[in-house]
Amino acid sequence: MKVLVTDPIADAGLDALRDAGHEVETGYELEGEDLLDAVSDAHGLIVRSGTEVTREVFAAAEELVIVGRAGIGVDNIDIDAATDEGVIVANAPEGNxxxxxxxxxxxxxxxxxxxxxxxxxxxxxxxxxxxxxxxxxxxxxxxxxxxxxxxxxxxxxxxxxxxxxxxxxxxxxxxxxxxxxxxxxxxxxxxxxxxxxxxxxxxxxxxxxxxxxxxxxxxxxxxxxxxxxxxxxxxxxxxxxxxxxxxxxxxxxxxxxxxxxxxxxxxxxxxxxxTPHLGASTEAAQENVATSTADQVVAALAGEPVANALNAPSIDESAFPRLEPYVEIAETAGKIAAQLLDGRIEEIEVTYEGEIAAEDVEFVTASALKGVFEPLEWQVNAVNAPQIADDRGVDVTESKTRQAADFQSLVSVTVGDGEDEISVDGTLFAGDDPRIVRIDGYRVDAIPHGRMVVTRNADEPGVIGLIGTVMGSHGVNIAGMFNAREAHGGEALTVYNVDGEVPEAAREELEGDDRIVGVRYITLNGH
Missing domain, CATH: 3.40.50.720 (NAD(P)-binding Rossmann-like Domain)
Structure with a gap:
């Protein structure tokens, strides 16, 4: 990925970026249209106090993930604009x-x-x-x-x-x-x-x-x-x-x-x-802020939390291995819940049960919000998801309990439209195997990946066979099935992992049967 450096930093920082496999481009005299052109394909931008990173710069930088300030002060960076565009802003407060x-x-x-x-x-x-x-x-x-x-x-x-x-x-x-x-x-x-x-x-x-x-x-x-x-x-x-x-x-x-x-x-x-702004002008300070900033850029471009992010939640480096799997679970649960709710999302609740409730879960919650908003085709990531919720009047709550009846740790994402709500729960099996274990109260054991079909249907003989037949007739292969019911003869919920896109005609055919209450086609992992 390309990292643009527009103010001089110590060679140690540039070397750290190159060692991580990134292309480093320096442009210490860039301003105006030249700056906008140079940043247009940059994934990372490193500045000191000399470069004004305005809303116009963020608008021009469609690929930008992070702006790293090699120093403390960030008054030359429009942080509100960065947040609106989903760009992390991080500084190096310790180095100097x-x-x-x-x-x-x-x-x-x-x-x-x-x-x-x-x-x-x-x-x-x-x-x-x-x-x-x-x-x-x-x-x-x-x-x-x-x-x-x-x-x-x-x-x-x-x-x-x-x-x-x-x-x-x-x-x-x-x-x-x-x-x-x-x-x-x-x-x-x-x-x-x-x-x-x-x-x-x-x-x-x-x-x-x-x-x-x-x-x-x-x-x-x-x-x-x-x-x-x-x-x-x-x-x-x-x-x-x-x-x-x-x-x-x-x-x-x-x-x-x-x-x-x-x-x-x-x-x-x-x-x-x-004196002419010499406060940070020591060899040690310049090297420290350069390497600290480079490390944060490398982390952001790898999709990892950033230690000194000013507009995004962060995870302590020592806690990251424990929380990383739950970031994906929360995001996936949010995606599923958003696609299952038939209404405008007005409220989101993220609940943590068991051991994970003892952790700092701010980044996990932001990832859950990202998952909820992403199916709505908003430009969203963990940086701007909380801001998107606030801007759109979506009420977000977070709750924790150390008690977990069935699992060591559980993350639950609930979305509602003021009248109805849908909850999706996820956990880890065997330490690192993510699973969706409940949907709207139904106990399932679904692999959260690829494409899924979630059906509600009468718990009667022949219904699952009907669903399989319809899928097959439309060329859809079922890779896995997870069934749950509220009571014998009542309503059942079934999750199907499928290998290909489910055409609208297949869904209409299923919903045309009186025994099928509803069919939802869910896409995950970029599908």
Whole structure:
């Protein structure tokens, strides 16, 4: 498969893609129509921050399975558009954590001790020893906005240097913050108490411009350090607050517009230290994010769960061997249930019984939804299936119970139209042999593969013979049959595995017999 790489990554990542058998095409200057042409037949796309992956790009890339971001930030990728098109978006959040945290610490020391300014003046022949009176970090308060991976690493490093740490993050528990030596506080309190403020939040509509003039006033006398994402701090307000002495200084590695324009007010003040987005620029970090991203692309193209998918359910690598067979069972049960229901699907329930109920089954549920929607000829996969359900007002529920009366593990998919519903249950025999074991409450033992015919008929002598005769007269070979009934002389349900397509004329002939309640032709596995 073709993987297009539009921003430079370390050779180790390119080598990993080629070793997996994929064709790698690089195009580091692609934009506009050239980018759309190049991505049109790509199955994977790897970018950094330089490529804008817009809705137009996704629309042009009909074969695209995954976009891998070699780094953390994904504000250059339209994730909603990716989800709509069923494309996985994954990043590499671990690869440059250490590098970004270390650069944050370096920038904190640099602005506190005026290192760059003194360096330049000494290089120019000035011994300006008396012009710089720095601030020590020991005993000062560090404010951390965003206590994610990088924020936690910065907090731990500066805590060990004698700083008191307060942090604002609405998505982390107090217990977790305490374990890394941080006191969790509200946003305004974090700024008000901080002598040094570091920022580690993603750029989102909620965080864009979140630190402006009012917030900077709370940091009165302090320093601001941003090695996270540009656009979170109002740069004009920051420059003004440094100029009027409200802030003692600032250190920035990221900017709202990159490269930083020559006329930026940030360049006018010696008390503002700037670097050209070097947070992840270490040899180790670049290799780590490249190989991590490549590994996720390889997994996605092999049909396996992706570890750091941002818009798709994932499975822990250690759990994947246990759950992989149930992914197929859930998808197949969903396909069968959707094709058996004679009505518009309004609700879906996925139930797990037995040992599988102890697992993280988010990816399995998404696969069940994919199975339900696929027969309806929607463009669907496990990435966009939950979104499709939401967009179409389909109510989805998931339930678990550790109790399973007849099986070690059981997956059940039930679809309904508000009045009627159909349930299909699947399990594994002998560890790896998938079977459909119940359809609408009837106990069967059907092999979920290829083409199937499901009939409801009166439990009377000669009915199964009639069905076989009609199938044979239309050239349909029956490969297997699984029969169940509710009670002697009542209604029976039979599943036939067949070798070829069942013509409409055969179904009409069967339904013309008063003993046949209904006939459903089911296609699986791409048929």
């Amino acid at each position: 954590v250490r590098a970004a945290a270390e650069h944050t610490v370096a920038m904190t020391f640099a602005v506190a001790r005026s290192v760059p300014q003194a360096h330049v003046r000494l290089k120019n022949g000035e011994w300006a020893k008396g012009d710089y009176l720095g601030a020590e970090l020991d005993g000062k308060t560090l404010g951390v906005v965003g206590l994610g991976r990088v924020g936690q690493e910065v907090a731990k490093k500066l805590d060990s240097l004698g700083m008191d740490v307060v942090a604002f993050d609405p998505y982390i528990s107090e217990d977790r913050a305490e374990r890394i030596g941080a006191e969790l506080v509200e946003f305004e309190a974090c700024l008000d108490r901080a002598d040094f403020l570091t920022i580690h939040t993603p750029l989102t509509p909620e965080t864009e411009g979140m630190i402006g003039e009012t917030e900077l006033d709370l940091l009165d006398g302090g320093y601001l350090v941003n090695v996270g994402r540009g656009g979170i701090v109002d740069e004009d307000a920051l420059a003004a607050k440094v100029e009027d002495g409200t802030l003692a200084g600032a250190a920035l590695d990221v900017f709202a517009e990159e490269p930083l324009p020559a006329g930026s007010p940030l360049l006018e003040h010696d008390e503002i230290v700037v």
